[in-house]
Amino acid sequence: MPGNSTTVVHADDNVRPSHAVAPPIYQTATFSAEDAERFAYAAVEPRGQDFYTRFGNPNHAQVAAVVAQLENTEAAMVTASGMAALSTAVLALVSAGDHVIGQTSTYGGTGSVLLNLLPRFGVSITQVDQTDPGAFERALTPQTRLILVESPSNPLLQITDLRAVAELAHSHNAVTLADNTFATPLNQRPTDFGIDLVWHSATKYLNGHSDVSAGVIAGTAETLDKIWETATLTGAVLGPIDAWLLLRGLRTLPLRVPRHNANGHALAEALQDHPAVSRVHYPGLPDHPQHALASRQMSGFGGVLGIELAGGYDAADEFLGQLRYARRSASLGGPESLAVHPVSMWRGMLSDEQIAESGVPFGLVRFAAGTEDTADLVSDVLAAADAVAGRHSR
Template sequence: MGKDHDRENGNVEAMRTETLVIHGDDDRTNDYTVAPPIYYTATFRAQDSDEFAEMAGTPRHPQYYTRYGNPGHQRVEKIMAELEGTETALVTGSGMGAIATAVLSLVGAGDHVIAQTRHYMSTAKIMDELLPRFGVQVTLVEQADIHAFEQAIRPNTKLIMVETPANPTLVLTDLAAVAKLARSHGILTIADNTFASPINQRPHDWGIDMVVHSATKYLGGHHDLTAGVICTSHDLAERIWHTHISIGSVLSPMDGWLLLRGLRTLPLRMERINANALALATFLEQQPQIERVYYPGLPSHPQHELAKSQMRGFGAVIAFAVKGGYEETERFVSALQLPFNAVSLGGVDSLVVHTAAMWSGVMSEEQMKVAGIPANFVRFSVGIEHIDDLKSDIWKALQAI
């Protein structure tokens, strides 16, 4: 952590990440509050008809109508753009709101999209089911094989969608290689950076055009909000914004405020989470009841060198296979006491899911097979608890298998 970021106005010294998340949205000209206010209003008043016309005609105006923008949202967007190194950002009501809005803004009937065989399940459904309904062709490729991306390109390819590390198998995509390939063919790229966070990875630094997040995860950090973020150029953000206000994936003022508060501690939380997860992954590899551990920070990960080259930390999520099958895995997960048996990731609390049990309700057996999810697969999102307590709890649960 600690990479310098330039302030938009250019008059303030470049700030390191820990300072940026505290002061990157300072607005000392408009109010005297230390804690930012919550602009809990659907609409904003104009002083006269000329001002109203200006408000109504300005894309992303922060004080016209909250579906169009909100001063609290603008604060989040400023920090997120600087964290990801993009020109601007746009907040949405959920991570899937960000992904769906971005994708639907960039492609139409007759276009072709390249995506990965491994994506978050709802992203996979957009590629498998939604886009084909609107006449968009989709080719899924093995994300670890850059040649598969190249071979999938067609004259009508408009977009390449990647996710790295991928949910839940933690397979990586070479961001620089995909970005270079796409740009040589005039293709736009989107990277889902949810599993990494901008503290651990900045896809735009490697040439990716657009970075999306489920801000419900690391960015909020406390399992108490639902939000999404799109980080990109001014031109692409305005293009996406026009779709956004039509689809209506709007972030509430309260969730926007909670997200801003969560961002204040993001670097500190990620430092602890990264350390905990690497220690726990190493511990799990040493347990005889564990068949295999998947974590990019481990030397045993087949893409460990790629992880070290494009990531600054390896995140909260550890995937591992329990020896045995579905029933043994269920016993292990049920015996855990500290982590909550709940979906999501990236918060202060550790969370655990038996992945096959979680995804079986929304994915077919064939889709799960393609995604690489066996019956004995566990996804563990490490929180900020003391590492010795986490190790002890896992060791006890393993004895229940």
């Protein structure tokens, strides 16, 4: 298998519909066929690319080819957003009466799918502490069909033992679906540990420029065909221009991720002993409770860290206001650093009680390091922490 830098440039060679070096944008809603036989086939071909853009598009196929090879899977497909990827996959895989296991530490949108969406369709759910592999086993029922994992988790950067969960699921005929958004396939490939399906908010690192909303799912061709059938019904289709931009972003993923990794690690080390900070959540730090597991599963630790301010909610808000380079904004993975207060962001999706149950501290800031100069970012966050320390310190 070629290296990552070669993969992002050449993995789509076999699905390029022209000899153009820079791929064309297929900005069309529909395609014609030369005869009735070809038209009939194109109308039902799973993940095809020349019938109707809701069913597939050449720009979709190129992105899918690159992501599938990066994640070491048979196939992949794109959607209009990360949440579209998750919800489409879940709706395709479970039915009324089934049981789904998720994590208590997980992205707020994923938590809302578990707590607010699936129960409306007669699907029962259980959320468990991902740091305890035994918790997944204790949550299993004869009706368990799907286990959702996220490692590192958003925003606490907790680690899931992917191999242990995959082996458990397979022994009970359950499917595993992993959110690999934070890690990217450059830092971690869940299928190497037995995970069945991987999804990303491709809005983040895969695109890398904060200008596209997209999602992607990778796995076996058979399972992707099933998810594709649901996707054609939900209609969460990625526009051709966005798919083209996503492909362009993927071309530089191996150049960008090492810089994000380096900046995230430097910031975590700089802040871990600051008096305004009660704890830094970052799996690359030796004192992270799951550092050993993270080191076995990951080749890099990513650009996201959780900064827990000693002064709680008010201190977190003040810290954000003091930052010069990091913008107060949702999302991550672009060249610019972004920082957000998860509790403030998730109050529109989850109640305060649900947020508290997830274990997210009210003083936590999620900092997504961009690709700025490391020294400038470190100086900026230390100055912000110094400003807060005068009124809020441990």
